[in-house]
Amino acid sequence: MAKAPQTAIQPTRAEDYPEWYQQVIRAADLAENSPVRGCMVIKPWGYRLWENMQRALDDMFKATGHQNAYFPLFIPMSFLEKEAEHVEGFAKECAVVTHHRLEPDPAGGLRPAGKLEEPLIVRPTSETIIGATYAKWVQSYRDLPILINQWANVVRWELRTRMFLRTAEFLWQEGHTVHATAEEAVEETERMIHVYADFAENWMAMPVTIGSKTPAERFPGAVETLSIEAMMQDRKALQAGTSHFLGQNFSKAQEICFQSEAGEREFAWTTSWGVSTRLVGALIMTHSDDDGFVLPPRLAPTHVVILPIYRDDSQRSEVMEYVESLRKELATQMYAGVPIRVEIDDRDVRGGEKKWHHVKRGVPIRVEVGPKDIEKDSVFIGRRDQSKSVGLTRSEFIGSIGTILTEMQQGLFDRALELRKANSVDIDNEADFRAFFTPKNESEPEIHGGFANCFFSDEQTLDPLLKELKVTIRCIPKESKGETGSCFLTGKPAAHKAIFAKAY
RNA sequence: CGGGCCGUAGCGAAGCCUGGAUAUCGCGCCACACUGGGGGUGUGGAGAUCGCUGGUUCAAAUCCAGUCGGCCCGACCA
Numbered sequence: 001m002a003k004a005p006q007t008a009i010q011p012t013r014a015e016d017y018p019e020w021y022q023q024v025i026r027a028a029d030l031a032e033n034s035p036v037r038g039c040m041v042i043k044p045w046g047y048r049l050w051e052n053m054q055r056a057l058d059d060m061f062k063a064t065g066h067q068n069a070y071f072p073l074f075i076p077m078s079f080l081e082k083e084a085e086h087v088e089g090f091a092k093e094c095a096v097v098t099h100h101r102l103e104p105d106p107a108g109g110l111r112p113a114g115k116l117e118e119p120l121i122v123r124p125t126s127e128t129i130i131g132a133t134y135a136k137w138v139q140s141y142r143d144l145p146i147l148i149n150q151w152a153n154v155v156r157w158e159l160r161t162r163m164f165l166r167t168a169e170f171l172w173q174e175g176h177t178v179h180a181t182a183e184e185a186v187e188e189t190e191r192m193i194h195v196y197a198d199f200a201e202n203w204m205a206m207p208v209t210i211g212s213k214t215p216a217e218r219f220p221g222a223v224e225t226l227s228i229e230a231m232m233q234d235r236k237a238l239q240a241g242t243s244h245f246l247g248q249n250f251s252k253a254q255e256i257c258f259q260s261e262a263g264e265r266e267f268a269w270t271t272s273w274g275v276s277t278r279l280v281g282a283l284i285m286t287h288s289d290d291d292g293f294v295l296p297p298r299l300a301p302t303h304v305v306i307l308p309i310y311r312d313d314s315q316r317s318e319v320m321e322y323v324e325s326l327r328k329e330l331a332t333q334m335y336a337g338v339p340i341r342v343e344i345d346d347r348d349v350r351g352g353e354k355k356w357h358h359v360k361r362g363v364p365i366r367v368e369v370g371p372k373d374i375e376k377d378s379v380f381i382g383r384r385d386q387s388k389s390v391g392l393t394r395s396e397f398i399g400s401i402g403t404i405l406t407e408m409q410q411g412l413f414d415r416a417l418e419l420r421k422a423n424s425v426d427i428d429n430e431a432d433f434r435a436f437f438t439p440k441n442e443s444e445p446e447i448h449g450g451f452a453n454c455f456f457s458d459e460q461t462l463d464p465l466l467k468e469l470k471v472t473i474r475c476i477p478k479e480s481k482g483e484t485g486s487c488f489l490t491g492k493p494a495a496h497k498a499i500f501a502k503a504y
Numbered sequence: 505c506g507g508g509c510c511g512u513a514g515c516g517a518a519g520c521c522u523g524g525a526u527a528u529c530g531c532g533c534c535a536c537a538c539u540g541g542g543g544g545u546g547u548g549g550a551g552a553u554c555g556c557u558g559g560u561u562c563a564a565a566u567c568c569a570g571u572c573g574g575c576c577c578g579a580c581c582a
Contacts, residue, residue: 008543018576026515037573089582125582159505159580166581219582242582274582309541352542370541380541389541470578 007290008360017234017447024284025163027360028293038161038168045361046280048301050171053279054151056203056299057173060195066147066175071130073153074120079128083253086127089220093157095122095168122155127221127246127272130176131254138178138258138268145188146178164281165238165504172276178256178268182247185269186224189245192273193226196241204279205296205413206230206286207420208240209499211475214459219272223247229474229499231420232285235450237474237501240282243273281504286416293362294384296412297405298336304401305363306344307354309370320346322374326367326394335402336409359384364408367397385411423450427500428488430465437469437502451501453477455485455494462489466500474499 009027013020025031030046042050058068074097081087097120099112123129134146155169175192179185193210200208208228218225222244230240248267251257256268287294297303306327310319323344330342345354358366368380368389379397382389385408392400427433436452439445451474456462459473466472480497487494 016576022575033574035573086582093581127582154582156582160576160578162575222582225582244582272582307542311540350543351540352544354542356543368541372541 008292008356009290012290013233014447020290021281021285022163024288024293024360028284028288028362030280030284030293031163033163036168038158040163040167042171042277045301049283049295049299050277050280052299052301053199053203054173057195057199057275058149058151060199061149061173061175064147064191064195066149066177068150069148070150070152071126071133073123075123075126075129077119077121079132080121082128083221083250085249086221086253090124094124095155095157096120097122123152124154124156125272125274126150126152126154126174127176127250127270128254131250131256131270134176134178134268134270135254135256138256141180141258141260143258144178144180144268145184147175147188148177149173149175162281162504164277164284166278170277172274174272174274177271178251179270180258180260180266180268182269185247185271186245189224189226189243189271189273192271193228193241193243196243196273196275197228199275200228200230200240200279200282201413203296203298204283204286205298205409205416206240206282207413207417209475209477211477211499213242213475214473214496214498216459217473217475219244221246221249223249227475229501230282230286231416231423231451231501232282232504233288233419234285234447235419235423235501237451237472237499237503238278238282238285239474239503240279241273241275244271246270246272287412288362292360294412295362295364297364297409300362300364301341302343302363303335303340303405304330304342304365304367305358306342306367306369307351307358308344308346309351309368315371319369319371319374320344323369326369326379329398330401333398333401335405340401340405355382364405365401383408420451425450425452427452427454428485430489433465433488433500434469437471437500449502451499453480453497454488454500455483455497457487457490457492457494461487465489470502471500472503474501474503 009020009023011019028045029043031040031042034041080090098116099114100116101112101114102110103113105111137143137146151173153169153171158166158168161167177185177188179188197208197210200206208230210226210228213225213227219242224245226243227239228241229237232238248269250270251267256270257265258268260266284293287296306323308319308323310316327342327344330340333340345358347354355366362384364384366382368382373379378391378393380389380391381397383404425436427436433452433454437449439448476496476498483497485494485497486492
């Protein structure tokens with residue numbers, strides 16, 4: 001027997017976390033790099049996961065009164081210039097289309113021809129083009145609210161990209177709403193961040209903290225940005241979703257105005273909110289282990305994979321028949337409101353290899369069925385969250401499949417929550433703050449830090465220290481709103497308590 | 505965009521410093537055999553214009569210049 005590696009993924013998380021992350025994506029067949037710089041190919045297994053995320057989110061958007069629509073990929077450059085802060089925040093990272101044709105060049109290749117009057121930018125986000133459209137749609141308070149979402153791809157010419165976490169092109173949804181009053185828009189902003197938190201916790205099994213961003217971390221042009229923040233296994237924070245209250249900034253820039261009931265001409269109040277394929281990265285870094293990806297059952301493209309075991313053709317037909325009936329019966333069972341998703345893997349590959357294939361891809365449950373099991377009417381099941389397999393009778397298994405998946409989903413959440421708790425601290429002085437965010441081994445930093453909850457008085461004063469330690473203010477958690485104390489750095493009275501962390 | 509490391513078969517690497525013949529190894533892949541509740545064993549085989557462009561040279565994977573791409577760190581990050 002050839003020696004198998006100790007872990008399916010190498011290096012392990014402890015050895016080299018960033019490299020581990022890359023390897024999990026590869027081993028789990030989620031995505032790969034493309035010939036285009038910073039852009040990735042999402043492979044079928046990764047895309048099926050994304051589709052499950054989309055479906056769940058989309059249902060939640062519909063349930064909160066939104067409809068889908070679609071706006072253009074291209075935005076006239078002038079649109080981006082309208083909102084001052086927005087220009088500042090976006091201009092640098094945009095892909096720009098300047099020509100509309102190709103023609104042969106003398107060297108035998110092709111060259112751009114047909115210069116555009118006005119350059120088009122590839123949308124980095126759609127506030128401007130959607131706002132311009134809304135301006136035409138809104139005349140009266142009776143036209144409000146507008147509650148629209150779009151599923152789209154956007155391009156941000158990032159200088160440093162990482163699969164799923166920050167790619168030049170990514171898939172996302174962006175909600176854009178218009179309201180007659182500030183209160184209503186604020187309410188919408190909050191409603192949607194709660195939808196995201198609900199999705200993160202109940203579908204992704206990823207605990208998140210809802211909070212508001214400090215002025216420096218806000219979306220350009222927003223009055224308030226709410227985010228959900230999650231702790232990854234290397235204890236860094238990941239912003240997993242944002243919801244912006246845009247006030248009247250965009251409606252003024254784009255003249256989204258309406259006549260109120262009282263007959264006054266008023267500017268509307270807008271919001272925008274989004275989550276992206278970054279959530280796949282979040283999922284990987286929240287649950288995966290040194291054997292590969294671990295999928296929360298609710299989002300798993302396949303809940304159960306059946307691995308038939310046989311030696312020859314006569315055994316094969318017997319086993320396949322049994323396995324097919326098992327598949328049918330499992331598919332009549334429900335988990336979290338949907339029928340169990342079962343697949344049979346009858347590929348002609350070695351048993352061990354086949355098993356590891358599914359382990360690395362994160363399939364929650366593997367079922368092994370061979371002639372001996374059929375004799376006893378039993379199955380051998382392996383759970384992705386446990387290393388050992390157990391034998392169950394067929395009826396026991398079928399009867400408990402829903403419970404097992406529910407247990408696994410909850411188990412993943414609990415484990416992630418524990419990690420966050422274990423690595424969250426309250427800090428009220430600079431020395432502790434420094435110690436918390438400084439690795440013991442400077443040359444090869446070990447996994448360290450976490451979430452530090454600290455009072456602070458003024459964002460600007462903290463800047464040098466935060467820069468030095470590479471720490472950022474993640475958010476001012478909703479639940480710590482209103483708490484007061486003294487600034488961990490200056491000792492001055494502080495009106496805010498925030499989560500500080502290193503971040504992606 | 506700055507710093508560092510790196511592009512050699514599908515994947516991972518050696519060779520490069522000190523230029524020279526058929527570019528080496530492991531995994532994977534294909535075929536056959538033995539196997540068979542586990543990433544197994546054996547035999548045979550396929551697969552690489554050494555990232556790209558140019559230069560130096562009788563001769564370049566190797567030296568030089570440029571360029572494209574990747575990873576990590578940093579700056580930036582809606």
